[in-house]
Every structure is written in structure tokens, then in C-alpha cells.
Amino acid sequence: MKWLYLQRCFRRVAFAFFLLTVVSCGQAVRNTGSFESYVEAFEKDAATLNRGLTVNYIEIKFGELNDGTLALCSLGVGTPLITVNQSLWGNLDETQRQLVIYHELGHCVLKKGHANQEIRIPGQRIKLSIMNQHPLDLTDYLKFRKDYLNELFNSSAGRSI
Numbered sequence: 001m002k003w004l005y006l007q008r009c010f011r012r013v014a015f016a017f018f019l020l021t022v023v024s025c026g027q028a029v030r031n032t033g034s035f036e037s038y039v040e041a042f043e044k045d046a047a048t049l050n051r052g053l054t055v056n057y058i059e060i061k062f063g064e065l066n067d068g069t070l071a072l073c074s075l076g077v078g079t080p081l082i083t084v085n086q087s088l089w090g091n092l093d094e095t096q097r098q099l100v101i102y103h104e105l106g107h108c109v110l111k112k113g114h115a116n117q118e119i120r121i122p123g124q125r126i127k128l129s130i131m132n133q134h135p136l137d138l139t140d141y142l143k144f145r146k147d148y149l150n151e152l153f154n155s156s157a158g159r160s161i
């Protein structure tokens with residue numbers, strides 16, 4: 001008698017878990033259009049640096065942004081959205097484009113805020129993070145790319161949102 005009760009109870013709990021799983025997981029939304037290759041590269045770079053991740057929830061699209069903003073991550077209810085400034089995108093080379101999307105994925109996927117620390121050496125200021133509010137110097141990025149990516153994927157700096 002007691003066993004039967006437990007069995008029923010277990011079934012109810014299992015069913016509740018099943019419902020919860022279905023409701024909470026829902027359908028992954030990855031709508032990246034012509035930006036898909038950047039998201040794939042982001043996942044590959046993360047894997048190379050021992051930070052396995054799959055971007056399941058992201059939408060990336062062109063739009064108009066003010067004040068020379070290259071791109072913007074909007075986090076709120078629903079799928080995180082990256083809006084890319086269509087009128088500026090055409091002027092960027094591949095490295096700059098990757099940097100822009102990685103920065104926004106840092107906000108939208110890694111939930112990082114801005115990290116504006118820099119080091120000053122005579123005649124030079126080097127930004128320490130891709131999550132700097134201002135775009136990185138491309139020479140620095142190409143020279144220290146692995147360090148920048150390691151900082152992006154494995155450091156907790158800027159993880160504030």
C-alpha cells in the first residue's frame with residue numbers, strides 16, 4: 001500500500017519535472033543571418049581556450065544606430081538581440097567585424113559589461129579587454145589575440161550584467 005503511494009507520488013514528481021523542462025527550455029533561437037560565421041568562430045575560439053559553449057539564444061540583424069555606434073546588444077525579455085549598424089559595417093575589414101561581433105557576444109552571451117582597464121607604457125596605451133567600451137587598436141589585437149580571447153572567455157573581469 002505504502003509502496004503504491006510512493007510510486008504514484010514519484011510519477012507525479014517526474015511529470016512535473018517533465019513539464020518544467022519543456023516549459024523552461026523551449027526552442028533555441030539562433031537567428032544570425034549573414035553573421036553566422038562570426039558566431040561559429042566565437043564558439044571555436046572558446047573551445048580552443050577550454051571554454052566550451054554553444055550559443056543557443058541570439059538574434060543578430062542589421063539596423064540603424066545613432067552616434068556612430070557600430071553595434072548594440074539588447075538584453076531583456078526574450079532572445080538577446082545584437083543590432084549591427086548597417087551604414088558602418090561596410091567600412092570595416094574582417095578583423096574589425098569579428099571584434100565588433102565578439103564584443104557584442106561578450107555582452108549578449110557571456111553577460112559581460114564594459115572593462116576599460118588599460119596599461120600605459122611610454123608612448124602607448126594598451127587596452128586590456130575586448131570588452132573595452134572603445135574599439136581595440138587593431139595592431140594590439142592582432143599581436144595579443146590569444147591573450148585577449150583568453151581574457152574574454154576565461155576572466156571574470158567585467159562580468160557584471
Ligand SMILES: [Zn+2]
Pocket residue numbers: 103107114132133
Ligand atoms: Zn559594449
